[in-house]
Amino acid sequence: MSTRKSSVNRVFKKEAERLFHARRRVLRDEQSLSELKSDYLEFCREYFRLLKRTISMTRMADAMQRELMQTNKQLQYAHRKMGTQLEIARQIQEHLYPLETRKLPGLEVHSRYIALDRVGGDFLDYTMPGEGLAGILLGDAAGHGVPASLVGSMARMALSGLSEWNTHPARLLGGLNDSLLHKIDRHYVTACYVIFNAAN
Incomplete structure (x- = not known):
């Protein structure tokens, strides 16, 4: 058991x-x-x-x-x-721009404008400041495009009011400088104005 x-x-x-x-x-x-x-x-x-x-x-x-x-x-x-x-x-x-052929006293001028951009600051003009005289103005507003174009246009308009100085390049460019000096802040224009005397 x-x-x-x-x-x-x-x-x-x-x-x-x-x-x-x-x-x-x-x-x-x-x-x-x-x-x-x-x-x-x-x-x-x-x-x-x-x-x-x-x-x-x-x-x-x-x-x-x-x-x-x-x-x-x-x-x-x-x-x-x-x-x-x-x-x-x-x-x-x-x-x-005066693109057509221009006959000035003693000169025949041909010009062609080709901008780097669509618009630019270059400008060109002719004057006849006196008998037998031909004035040629060539200028360039610094820069490119629209700003330079506007400054160039302002310079050309300013020149139209300085016609009494057409026979004096220094006075004409000085008057242009005075006219633009306070209007184009931080921009500048270079220009050359020559007078050609057909007589001599």
């Missing part, structure tokens, strides 16, 4: 140990499963956070692209408009 009881005890003890170890494995597996679930949930949260950010950035990029396209259209329109205005300015400036 004692041997049989001892044998049953061993069986129960083994079964109890087996159940104990099985329960420990189940508890470990449950803990691992819980950790895995927690990691998965964290992954899902991070994924949706990144997805939301990506969608937001995509919308922002789309908005910026639309704005860039709109700005580009406005720049193209402004460029075309400026091109048209520069062409008009070029045509006006061309009409200010």
